[in-house]
């Protein structure tokens with residue numbers, strides 16, 4: 001008879017999601033003797049709306065939590081115990097009864113520029129074509145290089161790199177963290193400095209979600225939480241929450257920590273790159289959430305209602 005596992009991890013089936021779930025499994029086993037038994041932790045693959053819709057840009061689907069809804073339902077009905085997420089894909093408001101209080105040490109938050117034709121965005125020949133379906137990446141590319149053409153680009157990492165090889169586009173952008181976790185280093189890859197392309201909120205951070213009332217699971221997860229990464233993600237997500245009314249907004253944020261001082265850089269930009277607002281806020285790390293909210297409010301004010309009207313009509 002098969003032994004019942006102690007922890008069931010729910011995850012999407014993409015290679016990146018599976019790599020992240022395996023990482024959490026390995027860290028749990030390293031932290032707890034009883035989880036080293038090969039049957040102690042089970043990985044359960046769950047298909048989400050975001051995985052099933054491959055033919056349209058995600059922003060067009062409009063909804064939040066396209067990669068999380070089905071997984072969260074499985075946690076609430078107790079068919080799984082925890083869910084491993086890229087925090088970048090997790091909506092700021094979680095369903096009642098679920099919490100994320102475990103953030104692993106963050107990977108490189110930056111975007112990768114991938115092209116064999118140029119070393120970076122600034123070096124691309126005029127009129128070059130860049131493939132990305134991220135509104136944020138599109139907007140930031142166009143705000144810096146209005147002469148470039150951005151075309152939608154979906155599919156998993158392998159598919160995108162193949163399209164790049166085929167010459168469908170001159171360059172593409174992906175998260176450094178995803179490439180690292182998959183141990184892929186494409187030819188012509190270079191990290192884009194955050195000063196040129198500010199990352200998405202929480203990019204590079206993995207979070208583990210659980211039932212709020214499940215003290216057994218909370219105790220297992222506690223040693224996996226990385227305090228500094230959690231503080232940075234808290235500030236960035238508080239900024240996002242303040243702006244969330246408009247989920248199609250290209251938003252970017254990155255918090256940095258120096259000792260107990262936190263600096264948060266944030267921006268919002270129109271999808272065509274023609275209008276952009278930046279903010280920097282600094283304060284005590286213990287005020288991470290308040291710093292994030294203040295940054296969000298400042299962006300809301302500097303952008304003004306006209307910015308959001310253009311966005312909504314866009």
Ligand SMILES: NCc1[nH]cc(CCC(=O)O)c1CC(=O)O
Pocket residue numbers: 086087088089173174175177178202203204205206
């Ligand atoms: N939206 C898909 C997604 N969600 C998280 C990552 C990368 C890993 C991370 O940010 O932690 C990616 C792929 C990408 O943007 O290249």
